[in-house]
Amino acid sequence: MHVTRRKFIRHALLGGGSLLLSPFVIHGRTQDDRQWHPAFYKLEQEGKLAERIEKADAILEECRLCPRECGVNRKDGEKGFCQAPQKVMVYVAQPHFGEEISLVGQHGSGTIFFSNCNLRCVFCQNWPIALRGEGDELEDEELAHMMLDLQQIGCHNINLVTPTHVMPHILNATRIALKKGLHIPLVYNTSGYERAEIIKLLDGIVDIYLPDVKYMHAEHAAKYSSDAADYPEMATQAVLEMHRQVGVHEIDKLGVARRGVMIRHLVMPNRVAGTQAFVKWVSEYLPTNTYINIMPQYHVDYKAFEYPQIARGITVKEFLEAMTWAEEQGLTGLDPRSVRVRNHYRRPGGMNSFRSLFN
Numbered sequence: 001m002h003v004t005r006r007k008f009i010r011h012a013l014l015g016g017g018s019l020l021l022s023p024f025v026i027h028g029r030t031q032d033d034r035q036w037h038p039a040f041y042k043l044e045q046e047g048k049l050a051e052r053i054e055k056a057d058a059i060l061e062e063c064r065l066c067p068r069e070c071g072v073n074r075k076d077g078e079k080g081f082c083q084a085p086q087k088v089m090v091y092v093a094q095p096h097f098g099e100e101i102s103l104v105g106q107h108g109s110g111t112i113f114f115s116n117c118n119l120r121c122v123f124c125q126n127w128p129i130a131l132r133g134e135g136d137e138l139e140d141e142e143l144a145h146m147m148l149d150l151q152q153i154g155c156h157n158i159n160l161v162t163p164t165h166v167m168p169h170i171l172n173a174t175r176i177a178l179k180k181g182l183h184i185p186l187v188y189n190t191s192g193y194e195r196a197e198i199i200k201l202l203d204g205i206v207d208i209y210l211p212d213v214k215y216m217h218a219e220h221a222a223k224y225s226s227d228a229a230d231y232p233e234m235a236t237q238a239v240l241e242m243h244r245q246v247g248v249h250e251i252d253k254l255g256v257a258r259r260g261v262m263i264r265h266l267v268m269p270n271r272v273a274g275t276q277a278f279v280k281w282v283s284e285y286l287p288t289n290t291y292i293n294i295m296p297q298y299h300v301d302y303k304a305f306e307y308p309q310i311a312r313g314i315t316v317k318e319f320l321e322a323m324t325w326a327e328e329q330g331l332t333g334l335d336p337r338s339v340r341v342r343n344h345y346r347r348p349g350g351m352n353s354f355r356s357l358f359n
Contacts, residue, residue: 036252036258037183038182038183038184038185038186038207039185039186039204039205039206039207039246039259040174040175040178040186040204040205041178041183042204043204043205044175044178048204049171049175049178049205050175052171052201052204052205053168053171053172053175055201056167056168056171056201057168057171057172059168059198060073060074060075060168061073061074061075063080064195064198065118065164065165065167065168065195065198066082066118066164066165066193066194066195066198067118067193067194067195067228067230067231067234068080068081068082068118069195070082074086081118081120081226082116082117082118082164082165083116083133084115084116084165084166085137087137087138087139087169088114088137088138088140088143088166088169088170088173089114089115089116089133089135089136089137089138089166090112090113090114090115090135090136090138090143090146091113091114091115091129091134091135091136092111092112092113092135093110093111093112093113093146093149093150094110094111094150095107095108095109095110095111095150095153095154095155096108096109096110096111096159097109099111099159100210100257100262100291100293100335100337101255101336101337102249102251102255102256102257102262103156103157103159103187103208103210103256103257103262104156105156105254105255105256106154106254107153107154107155107156108154108155108156109155109156109157109159109187110147110150110151110155110156110157110158110159110184111159111161111189112143112146112147112150112158112159112160112161113126113129113135113161113162114135114160114161114162114163114165114166115129115130115133115134115135116130116131116133116162116165117130117131117162117165117191118164118165118191118193119191119193119225119226119228119231120225120226121214121224121225121226121302122224122225122302122303122304122306122307122310123224123268123298123300123301123302123303123304123307123310124301124302125299125301125302126162127301127302129162130162131302140169140172140173140176141173141176143169143170143173144173144174144176144177144180144182145177147173147174147177147182148177148180148181148182151181151182151183151184155184156184156256156257157184157185157186157187157208157257158174158182158184158185158186158187159187159189159210160186160187160188160189161189162189162190162191163188163189163190164190164191164193164194164198167198167201167202170186171205174186174205185207185208185257185258185259186205186206186207186208187206187207187208187209187210187257188202188206188208188209188210188211188242189210190209190210190211190212190238191211191212191214192211192212192213192214192231192234192235192238192239193225193228193231193234193235194211194234194235194238195234195238196234196237196238196240196241199238199241199242199245200241202245203245204245206245206246207246207258207259208246208257208258208259208260208261208262209239209242209245209246209260209261209262210262210264211235211238211239211242211261211263211264212235212263212264212265212266213235213236213239213263213264213265213278214231214235214265214266214273215231215232215235215272215273215274216232216273216274216275216277216278216281217232217274217277218230218231218232218233220272220273220274223307224272224307224310232274236281236285239261239263239286240285240286242261243261243286243290246259246260246261247259247260247261248260248261248287248289248290248291248333249261249262249290249291249333260291261286261290261291262291262293263282263290263291263292263293264293264295265278265292265293265294265295266295266297266298267294267295267296267298267314267318267319267322268298268310268314269298269309269310269311269312269313269314269315269318270309270310271318272309272310275294275321275322275325276322276325279292279322279325279326279328279329279331280325280329282329282331283329283330283331287333288329288330288331288332288333289331289332289333290331290333291333291335292326292331292333292334292335293334293335293337293338294319294322294323294326294334294335294338295335295338296314296319296338296341298310298313298314299313300312300313316345319341319342319345320342320345320346323338323339323342
């Protein structure tokens with residue numbers, strides 16, 4: 001993917017990524033930096049990482065990595081719903097300055113965008129990568145070198161975007177990279193359509209989970225995400241397992257994330273995402289200081305034009321009611337940029353500029 005210097009600078013600044021440019025207060029428990037190591041380092045020291053990789057790799061012979069549970073033998077090149085080939089496929093690896101502030105820090109989040117996807121949403125904003133499968137096939141050793149390259153240029157973490165269907169390859173590459181000096185945390189940046197049993201295999205490997213919770217109602221999940229009616233159940237169970245493993249958002253002395261769950265929830269038109277039910281669920285099942293990013297940037301993409309309920313951007317009312325619901329449930333770990341957007345549109349005259357930004 002070609003990125004011009006002008007686009008890079010514009011997106012970095014508009015994304016509010018750099019801590020040097022950002023006026024936001026970052027919420028999270030401060031972690032003691034002395035003798036800090038990523039989780040996978042400790043598991044390797046205990047002699048358990050190789051065994052975990054073997055268990056994950058064996059699943060590929062009758063693939064049940066995700067709730068689709070296709071059962072195909074991906075080691076023989078068979079393809080399931082996600083259309084992933086035998087080898088891992090990567091579209092691009094680069095520093096990203098538009099992620100959550102604590103992931104970006106001063107030098108960026110080291111994102112690796114994996115090709116293909118197990119959810120296949122009709123409004124997918126990365127559809128050439130996720131749905132058309134654009135990218136290059138790599139050996140696990142090449143993926144490991146990508147991780148090390150991102151670390152070498154100063155990225156604060158390895159941000160694994162859409163990792164579910166290639167999780168065994170990621171674990172193997174992580175161990176290869178660890179032996180060559182990888183020492184920054186893994187960010188498991190997932191759609192949320194996960195099996196909790198599979199997430200358990202990542203216990204002691206992943207430090208930061210970055211799941212979406214896209215829907216809270218089965219009918220909407222089925223309609224807009226390829227018949228994934230079980231999405232609300234699968235996503236919420238997976239998030240609870242993630243929280244059991246890593247707890248709430250933790251940052252170092254510079255405000256950079258080191259550990260914890262950071263949940264994304266995209267506000268959609270006509271309350272399709274079930275935001276009110278989502279924030280209520282968080283307040284009942286997770287600590288109220290859980291990091292929640294209520295995102296206002298939905299736009300019409302891919303096939304969303306064909307679905308009247310989601311064939312427009314969100315309104316100011318829809319975003320502000322979403323933030324109000326979160327406040328009413330006592331949630332205190334709201335993403336600082338979402339809070340700033342909320343504050344901007346609550347001020348006198350603020351609503352007048354909403355349409356130009358989000359529609």
